[in-house]
Amino acid sequence: MNTNIQTTANSNLSTDKKGVINLIKIGLANLILLVFAFAMLYPLYWLFISAFKTNQDFFSNPYSFPTHWVLENITRAWELAGLGKAMINSTIVTFAALILTIFLGALTAFVLSRFNFRLKGPLMAFFVLGMLIPIHSTLVPLFIMMNKIGILDTYWALILPYTAFELPLAIFIIAAYMTSLPKEIEEAALIDGTGYWGTFFRIILPLSVPAMATVAILAFLRYWNEFAFALVFINDQALKTLPLALTIFSDGFGTDYSLTMAAMAVAVIPTIIIYLIFQEQIMKGMVAGSVKG
Template identity: 70%
Template structure:
């Protein structure tokens, strides 16, 4: 009886300690969330200020909401065309990255062969290469192929540099899927393509969502590749259109903030759509199926 009383008192003492720690953790997380979301809030209010108010009252709500900042930025930056170009490039590169990355991840995770380790090492090496160090060789290569000023001059490099991380994320998730599921599908008459398309890929949707949001952020916000490979006004992407509001003599901050607000909306929407799947994908492989 004494042992039971002591155990119960220890349990109560532990619960009393956990409650303050849990409260402190919530306060820290709330503080972190505020710090993380504040730049987005500041961008939102700055997009509707005049240049004078932007400098005089940088952290307060607009006294006079300049709604025409959005429309003027849209028209002057030709952002309709820029959004279309960014959408075409981003969606195309995303599809290639997901399809090729998950196929390669499935092969490397499930099929042992002599060069399996060497291939994994090759993709790991691809993650270590500084992306911007390849700009000059890629420019020369694409110039000889006549690919400059085309969508492919952005789609192919984006896909190539995103594949290594997509493959490693996909491998970590596929390894956690029980092999018995594939064996049951094979008994039902499915081949390898059927197993991948009907079993593996649907079960891997959480990690696919994670790959999607990571790749989307890189593709949508890229400036350096678009600056080097695209010169045609008709093919300029959204980051290039943002640079039009700044020159060597000054920056129109009201229009710049309006344009940045427009550019940030698709990223927010994509994250809100995939947030549940992203959370599942972030813990991929932590629990074996």
């Protein structure tokens, strides 16, 4: 009798210890996530409060709220940098490159993931190898090539390189996702008389939306914030993108930090909106394809 009571007590004590350990683990995990979230959000907080400061206030109180909220910083930055035209240019270049990247990436991934052929392995290795190329080492040969074919100072001077350098990652992500899709769906469509193009557009492409959303947000961040290619390939003021427009507030003698922060705050808003819209699809795409079944 006493033995049974002691065993039950020990079992309850062991259960209590496990519960306490689990609570500690959950608490530590939440604390780590909280610290990580703070580290990610604080730069945005600092950017947006700095956008409404004077230059003097920016240096004297860099981490606190503005002493006087200067709302004119936004309108002045918008007018001086021509942010309206620059945002239109960035939007055209970004979304044109996005459409090409997603379509060509999905089409290539469909072939590599759903068909077996002799050169499948070497082709996949070739595309993966593309991710190892230092992008900026290609600036000079690309400039010479574009100058010869006459597409410098056009939207295509940015759209084509953006698409080419993002395709390897797009193919890798989308192909990994498409591989996890059951082949029975495709076989059933073929039996019903749907061709390969119909299978791709009506079945595989809609099912691959999470992976394509992941590619889209990663590509959007690269295209929207890209500076080096735009600086080298675009000299026409009417075609300047947002990163180039922001440089107007800095010269060899100094930087107007209040207007720079205001312009950067405006430029980062589309990125935040895009991420909030696609965040659920992005999370699905990041883990999809990692487990087959």
